[in-house]
Amino acid sequence: MIATLLIQHEKLEQLPSGGTLSPYGVHQKHGQITSQALQLLSSQRRQFSNTYISVKLDETSGVAVMKLKRPPVNSLNMELLTEFAINLEKLEIDRGCRGVILTSAVPRIFSAGLDITEMCGKNADHYGEFWRAVQEMWLKLYGSSMVTIAAINGSSPAGGCLMALSCDYRIIANNKKYTIGLNETQLGIVAPFWFKDIITEVIGHRAAERSLQLGMLYSPTDALKIGLVDEVVAEDKVQSTASAVMAQWLTLPDHARQITKSMMRKPSLDRLVTHREADITNFVSYITRDSIQKSLQMYMEMLKKKGR
Numbered sequence: 460m461i462a463t464l465l466i467q468h469e470k471l472e473q474l475p476s477g478g479t480l481s482p483y484g485v486h487q488k489h490g491q492i493t494s495q496a497l498q499l500l501s502s503q504r505r506q507f508s509n510t511y512i513s514v515k516l517d518e519t520s521g522v523a524v525m526k527l528k529r530p531p532v533n534s535l536n537m538e539l540l541t542e543f544a545i546n547l548e549k550l551e552i553d554r555g556c557r558g559v560i561l562t563s564a565v566p567r568i569f570s571a572g573l574d575i576t577e578m579c580g581k582n583a584d585h586y587g588e589f590w591r592a593v594q595e596m597w598l599k600l601y602g603s604s605m606v607t608i609a610a611i612n613g614s615s616p617a618g619g620c621l622m623a624l625s626c627d628y629r630i631i632a633n634n635k636k637y638t639i640g641l642n643e644t645q646l647g648i649v650a651p652f653w654f655k656d657i658i659t660e661v662i663g664h665r666a667a668e669r670s671l672q673l674g675m676l677y678s679p680t681d682a683l684k685i686g687l688v689d690e691v692v693a694e695d696k697v698q699s700t701a702s703a704v705m706a707q708w709l710t711l712p713d714h715a716r717q718i719t720k721s722m723m724r725k726p727s728l729d730r731l732v733t734h735r736e737a738d739i740t741n742f743v744s745y746i747t748r749d750s751i752q753k754s755l756q757m758y759m760e761m762l763k764k765k766g767r
């Protein structure tokens with residue numbers, strides 16, 4: 460028992476931010492064994508935190524709450540994406556964790572999507588690396604065998620919406636100011652095929668086509684109408700509803716649910732895995748076009764003006 464807890468704890472030790480998804484050791488820190496074991500036995504919660512992600516794992520329920528914490532808008536830069544993939548992988552291999560609630564620590568914002576500054580004024584190598592990190596985040600989240608619930612406590616455009624769409628269930632706060640959707644065309648850019656595939660899977664072909672072409676952002680109630688979210692609840696009920704839904708999902712045997720999830724999601728995952736390098740090459744050649752760089756710069760200027 461103690462040995463198991465030790466291994467789990469060591470697996471969950473904080474990794475330096477900006478690291479890679481390399482395997483991490485489970486045989487370190489022998490000197491601390493006794494105190495760590497005692498600490499673990501007396502506590503049912505484990506927490507770890509990186510620069511932009513915090514995780515709290517409740518060992519009794521097997522549910523982790525993962526929070527994005529990159530103010531002002533949780534835009535997804537390379538570091539956040541990398542930390543996200545590492546933390547999710549850590550939970551994935553932790554036997555004590557069966558479900559993850561994804562939410563935001565930043566008031567009024569779930570995530571503003573990809574950090575536009577990562578896609579502007581940089582070189583091709585940077586864009587390639589950035590896109591690989593975006594793919595990795597999605598492959599890990601969409602491909603997770605755990606139950607994943609998005610507790611959407613703020614606006615969630617573009618890449619933020621993709622994250623929510625990749626979860627098994629979406630609960631959004633009932634606040635008209637919050638919007639969610641894949642608004643890429645409004646930036647003058649195209650959502651890649653796997654963004655398109657996932658929204659089509661969730662809301663159906665007709666709604667997805669309209670939504671993507673117009674780059675639509677929906678209020679919570681409109682998002683519910685088209686099936687982009689599963690539930691709209693009062694702002695102060697988002698987390699408790701997420702926990703209640705999670706508890707329901709976790710009543711099912713993992714094995715049956717996981718295989719079913721995998722059957723449903725495998726075709727989309729395989730499509731990206733098979734075309735991963737081509738997708739990166741495509742992204743780099745697209746994003747380096749002068750016209751696209753100009754569109755993104757203009758969009759950033761518009762955002763900054765609005766903020767003043």
Ligand SMILES: CCCCCCCCCCC/C=C/C(=O)SCCNC(=O)CCNC(=O)[C@H](O)C(C)(C)COP(=O)(O)OP(=O)(O)OC[C@H]1O[C@@H](n2cnc3c(N)ncnc32)[C@H](O)[C@@H]1OP(=O)(O)O
Nearest residue numbers: 534571572573574575614616617618649742745762763766
């Ligand atoms: C042939 C086909 C090939 C296809 C190949 C692929 C093509 C490329 C695919 C790229 C896919 C892109 C996905 C994305 O996610 S792009 C990002 C889209 N995001 C948005 O449009 C959201 C923009 N932001 C907002 O709408 C608002 O900021 C928001 C509603 C989220 C919050 O509003 P609020 O009023 O609270 O805050 P501000 O607008 O004042 O913002 C505060 C500061 O944050 C900066 N900001 C906002 N969003 C971003 C972002 N996404 N990236 C970087 N920075 C962002 C904003 O400029 C403010 O900064 P300052 O304080 O410095 O002014």
